[in-house]
């Protein structure tokens with residue numbers, strides 16, 4: 448048998464603390480006021496680095512969920528069966544409050560703490576984070592109907608993962624999903640045709656129509672958009688009715704997806720489903736937008752998490768694999784690639800934590816305005832960058848990176864999803880324009896943020912150029928991506944200059960702002976300190 452050293456194969460990246468190994472995250476958690484949650488994130492980081500948790504992730508993806516529409520007697524049951532590993536992942540996520548932490552502990556830094564925890568744990572497996580995220584995000588929307596919130600909130604914030612379709616009254620904890628997208632339009636939800644007819648009791652309706660994408664259909668309840676007599680409105684649709692019978696929520700089929708395979712995404716028929724209105728009739732988009740804002744934050748966190756995991760795998764591999772008589776991590780060109788990836792990952796982690804902090808502080812008007820525009824800017828850009836970062840990190844592992852066991856293929860398939868759901872790239876870029884027009888204070892808050900960095904000639908030039916671009920009103924829609932991309936990069940540069948590792952900030956500004964860079968990763972200007980950037984990002988195994 449060939450032993451590991453002779454085969455020149457790196458040891459598996461296991462038995463390390465995913466949180467401890469992540470200096471930018473640890474620094475940001477403190478800075479954004481979440482230091483009180485250190486032990487929780489540390490514990491999740493420990494668990495995320497264990498073989499047991501890594502195996503759960505692999506099993507949950509190797510055995511995707513399975514739809515059972517009917518029971519053996521031909522009765523509709525509309526149930527989705529998951530591999531036990533899925534339930535283990537969910538139990539950890541819910542047990543650590545990733546679906547509810549800021550609502551359970553509404554203290555300063557709670558969203559930042561939850562962001563750090565969610566980022567760490569989603570490195571194990573991305574698919575199960577979908578219902579976790581939707582449950583976290585649904586609560587602010589539900590609170591628009593205080594009576595409904597009073598009933599559901601204690602169960603939505605419980606740390607008990609209690610799967611299965613049984614009456615809510617006999618549950619210890621519940622999960623929420625959402626159903627907006629229809630066949631004829633996902634971005635343009637105003638084109639929804641699902642009808643909501645009054646059911647005879649005030650606030651109760653009967654929903655008829657189809658939803659084209661409805662993820663995690665085994666959740667206990669869904670926030671659904673449908674056309675009521677006074678226009679598009681938001682409804683709560685439970686899977687099980689108060690009398691214990693099943694609601695008319697029929698799962699037609701599960702999608703065969705590129706990635707996110709552990710998670711079920713269904714086509715659903717609402718055949719006169721019982722529903723309760725949430726918020727005001729005719730204000731459905733305005734009601735559900737709070738949920739969307741929180742899930743958009745999670746798309747940023749998910750993208751940061753994918754980048755971080757990919758960089759961890761790539762830096763680890765290169766530190767143990769030799770070619771042409773030297774470790775890959777000693778080859779100048781590989782050093783350039785890894786450092787460039789690490790810089791991009793750090794810029795994203797810092798941005799994601801800054802945004803989560805804005806959710807914590809959104810009672811302050813400037814923070815609320817910053818959050819309004821910042822989420823759309825970051826959602827657009829970080830979800831795009833994750834795709835490129837994961838692809839390049841995969842190549843750092845050579846052929847091994849193309850093989851499932853390395854985990855990189857799973858990260859690669861997962862990456863584009865964050866850029867599609869919760870508003871695809873163009874829709875987010877256009878949302879930034881909408882924020883500028885409807886809430887000009889958000890632009891002021893954005894510039895207030897970027898101009899609070901220490902003076903730097905490159906940043907000053909980029910800010911001045913951005914202001915010029917924003918002033919020009921011609922072809923605004925067509926220029927939206929260009930503008931938003933620049934806004935994101937300028938914001939990242941300013942955050943790194945203020946808070947990041949000085950060398951990382953310097954490299955980011957030289958490459959991303961000043962143009963001393965190519966079109967692929969690994970085109971940084973050579974400098975002797977690139978190796979130290981890699982060391983900042985390379986995970987250390989417990990055994991050293």
Ligand SMILES: Cc1cc2nc3c(=O)[nH]c(=O)nc-3n(C[C@H](O)[C@H](O)[C@H](O)COP(=O)(O)OP(=O)(O)OC[C@H]3O[C@@H](n4cnc5c(N)ncnc54)[C@H](O)[C@@H]3O)c2cc1C
Nearest residue numbers: 625626627628632633634660661662712868869871873874
């Ligand atoms: C795995 C997965 C799970 C999902 N889960 C859910 C779920 O649980 N609940 C739910 O409601 N939805 C869900 N979705 C749906 C998702 O939110 C939509 O696919 C997304 O919003 C895009 O809508 P669409 O597919 O109808 O594309 P379209 O709206 O047709 O958009 C197609 C393209 O056109 C672009 N575009 C749209 N409008 C404009 C414009 N004005 N200018 C320029 N470009 C434009 C978009 O950016 C996009 O690139 C899920 C999707 C996926 C892939």
